[in-house]
Amino acid sequence: MTLTKEFRQRIDDLVGKNRVVLFMKGTRQAPQCGFSAKVVGMLDELVRTYETVNVLEDPQMREGIKEYSQWPTIPQLYVEGQFVGGCDIVTEMHGSGELQRVLGAPPAKSATAAGAASRVPEITVSGAAARAFREASAQSVGDVLRLEISSAFQYDLSIGPRALDDVEVVAGGVTLFLDPGTASRANGVAIDFVQTSDGEAFKITSPNQPHAVRPIKAPELKAWLEQGRAFELFDVRPEKERAIAKIDRARPLDPSGKSQLLGLDKKTPLVFHCHHGIRSRNAAEDALRAGFHEVYNLEGGIDAWSLLVEPSIPRY
Numbered sequence: 001m002t003l004t005k006e007f008r009q010r011i012d013d014l015v016g017k018n019r020v021v022l023f024m025k026g027t028r029q030a031p032q033c034g035f036s037a038k039v040v041g042m043l044d045e046l047v048r049t050y051e052t053v054n055v056l057e058d059p060q061m062r063e064g065i066k067e068y069s070q071w072p073t074i075p076q077l078y079v080e081g082q083f084v085g086g087c088d089i090v091t092e093m094h095g096s097g098e099l100q101r102v103l104g105a106p107p108a109k110s111a112t113a114a115g116a117a118s119r120v121p122e123i124t125v126s127g128a129a130a131r132a133f134r135e136a137s138a139q140s141v142g143d144v145l146r147l148e149i150s151s152a153f154q155y156d157l158s159i160g161p162r163a164l165d166d167v168e169v170v171a172g173g174v175t176l177f178l179d180p181g182t183a184s185r186a187n188g189v190a191i192d193f194v195q196t197s198d199g200e201a202f203k204i205t206s207p208n209q210p211h212a213v214r215p216i217k218a219p220e221l222k223a224w225l226e227q228g229r230a231f232e233l234f235d236v237r238p239e240k241e242r243a244i245a246k247i248d249r250a251r252p253l254d255p256s257g258k259s260q261l262l263g264l265d266k267k268t269p270l271v272f273h274c275h276h277g278i279r280s281r282n283a284a285e286d287a288l289r290a291g292f293h294e295v296y297n298l299e300g301g302i303d304a305w306s307l308l309v310e311p312s313i314p315r316y
Contacts, residue, residue, distance in 0.1 A: 003067050011068050015078040020050035023065045024075040028052045030212055035087040036075045041150030042094045045181050046105035056278060121187035125172030128193040133174045149182045153209040157202055213284040216271060216296040218308040225249060231269035236283045245302055245314045253283060266291045273298035
């Protein structure tokens with residue numbers, strides 16, 4: 001796209017008035033892609049405050065920042081008004097210590113000091129997960145099994161090289177390697193290997209994870225309805241959109257609906273939906289801030305519901 005003078009000035013203001021700015025998918029508290037979550041994790045370790053811009057909320061920004069920086073992917077990091085790079089470059093700079101210098105953060109501790117300062121966390125690995133780990137590790141020579149937990153509690157299991165400052169954890173007969181930041185967040189983590197609707201997958205749970213908006217897919221929501229599960233479903237769209245298409249069970253989040261919502265017990269499971277899932281995520285995050293514990297956002301909104309569950313509902 002061609003940037004207008006006004007939109008270029010808008011980005012100029014963002015990168016000029018904020019020392020550190022990350023253009024990302026999602027928010028600092030709830031990244032919506034693995035690359036954004038990874039950069040957030042590195043920034044959270046090094047600086048206390050920085051600005052984030054959620055490009056998913058603004059299609060013009062999503063494409064405009066690519067033109068502005070002449071860089072094709074998201075996330076993008078700016079420091080002191082200068083473009084630093086995307087996820088791969090930021091990760092490389094973090095590993096070399098260059099990112100700390102650019103951000104003005106204290107230099108990283110030596111591997112020995114970092115290892116000594118890192119308390120070895122207690123992790124539980126089920127028998128099924130241990131078998132899956134051993135099968136995966138058997139096909140890799142020279143690499144180790146790695147667990148990464150970002151500051152936003154995004155989880156990643158991978159096979160890769162060991163780092164000098166890794167913390168080694170033996171659990172369920174397998175050995176996991178964690179970077180120091182992950183080790184500080186991993187105590188009490190449980191890892192299982194379970195059957196899901198998409199096949200077998202690792203399931204990671206943590207008592208340390210703060211409440212966050214959880215995604216729910218349309219077929220899963222349909223199953224909840226069929227099972228008679230207790231929850232409340234709210235439609236955040238305005239009346240003119242609800243007149244076109246609606247899910248019968250959903251309450252409109254109009255003034256009356258908001259009053260009903262605030263009167264619910266904070267342990268009531270909540271599901272929010274809109275057209276494609278963007279506006280409803282904001283409403284879901286508001287519910288978390290209001291003290292609700294179990295909050296979900298319908299992935300793809302009513303459009304996904306129409307495609308995957310109820311084709312008779314019009315798409316628009």
